[in-house]
Amino acid sequence: MQLLLFGAPGVGKGTQAKLLSSKFNIPHISTGDILRQAVKDQTELGKKANELMSRGDLVPDDIMIGIIKYRLSKSDCNNGFILDGFPRTVQQAEELDELLAEMNLRDLRLVNIFADEEEIVKRLNNRRACKICGHIFTLNEIKDITNCPECDANNSFYLRDDDKEEVIRKRMEIFRRTTEPVLRYYEKQDKAVSINGLGSVEEVNSEILRSLGQ
Numbered sequence: 001m002q003l004l005l006f007g008a009p010g011v012g013k014g015t016q017a018k019l020l021s022s023k024f025n026i027p028h029i030s031t032g033d034i035l036r037q038a039v040k041d042q043t044e045l046g047k048k049a050n051e052l053m054s055r056g057d058l059v060p061d062d063i064m065i066g067i068i069k070y071r072l073s074k075s076d077c078n079n080g081f082i083l084d085g086f087p088r089t090v091q092q093a094e095e096l097d098e099l100l101a102e103m104n105l106r107d108l109r110l111v112n113i114f115a116d117e118e119e120i121v122k123r124l125n126n127r128r129a130c131k132i133c134g135h136i137f138t139l140n141e142i143k144d145i146t147n148c149p150e151c152d153a154n155n156s157f158y159l160r161d162d163d164k165e166e167v168i169r170k171r172m173e174i175f176r177r178t179t180e181p182v183l184r185y186y187e188k189q190d191k192a193v194s195i196n197g198l199g200s201v202e203e204v205n206s207e208i209l210r211s212l213g214q
Contacts, residue, residue, distance in 0.1 A: 001024050001026060001079070001080035001107070001109075001212070002080050002081060002083075002100075002105055002107050002108045002109065003020065003080070003081070003082045003083065003108070003109055003110075003111055003212075004082075004083050004084075004087075004108060004109070004110040004111065004186070005017050005020075005082055005083070005084045005111055005113070006110050006111060006112045006113070006182065006183060006192075007112055007113035007114060007115075007197065008114070008115070008117075008120060008171075008172055008175045009120070009124070009162075009168065009171045009172065009175065010115075010120040010121075010123055010124040010168065011113040011114065011115045011120065011197040012113060012197050012201070012204060013084055013113060014084070015201055016111075016113065016201075016204060016205060016208060017030075017082050017084050019201075019205050020082055020205075020208065021082055023209075023214075024079070024080060025079065026076075026077070026079055026080040026081050026082060027076050027077060027081050027082070028081075028082045028084060029068075029071055029072075029077075029081050029082060029083050029084065030084045030085050031064065031067075031068065031083070031084070031085035031086040032085055034067055034068065034071045035049060035059065035064070035067060037071075038067045038070070039053075043067075043070065045063050045066045045067050045070065046067070048063055049063050049067070061091065061092055061095055062095075064086065064092075065092075065095050065096065065099055068083070068086065068096070068099065069099055069103070072099075072103060072105070073103075087182055088178065088179045088182070089178055089179065089181075089182065090181050090182055090185050092182075093182050093185050093186070094185075108191060109191055109192070109193065109212065110182075110183070110186040110191055110192040110193070111192075111193055111195065111208055111211070111212075112183050112192055112193065112194040112195065113194075113195050113196075113197040113204065113208075114194055114195070114196060114197060115196070115197040115198050116198065117172055119198055120168070120172070121165055121168050121169065121172075124162075124163045124168050125159075125163060125164070125165050125168065126138050126139050126140075127139075127159075127160070127163050128142060128157040128158060128159060129157070129158060129159075129160050129163075130148040130150060130151060130153055130156045130157060131153075131156045131157075131158050132148065132151050132153035132156045133148060133150050133151035133153065135148065135149075135150040135151070136160075137149070137157070142157055193208075193211040193212070195207045195208050195211060
């Protein structure tokens with residue numbers, strides 16, 4: 001099973017990726033994670049990416065495609081994968097299609113998780129992170145709790161910059177302008193399914209599985 005997990009910030013892609021990865025025993029491939037791993041492993045592409053990032057430059061598409069190819073070539077991807085965080089533009093989608101065709105991987109499906117923007121803002125703005133262990137909780141989970149349930153740190157909860165309303169709305173605007181066209185690209189190929197992400201984790205997961213014929 002070859003999946004692209006797609007959706008705006010805050011719709012729950014990470015949570016669903018973990019569930020799907022466990023169910024199908026296929027890796028969840030976050031492009032941020034594999035980029036950091038390539039840098040850590042000192043691969044040729046990782047070295048180039050690190051040089052660019054150290055100057056504050058964006059990693060170009062051809063290097064990202066090369067890093068993705070390297071990751072998809074590993075044996076744990078033999079039965080499929082869940083790709084998260086790429087492609088972010090139609091051009092990247094076209095380059096990814098070329099790569100998958102080259103690797104004879106032709107069963108890609110895009111799973112689009114969508115939600116009302118105001119609900120996303122409310123959901124993300126309702127999160128708090130522990131500054132000691134980094135675990136993220138909702139305000140409901142930590143109501144009247146002064147110690148982190150994960151690491152027992154005292155008064156360690158804070159609102160991350162990424163979860164502040166003004167930042168969320170800016171990220172949403174960027175998503176609509178540059179990334180949402182990727183969905184249309186795959187819809188034209190009849191490779192996309194869309195799932196409402198406002199239900200419970202279990203409900204959303206069931207809908208995803210149903211849409212994939214599972």
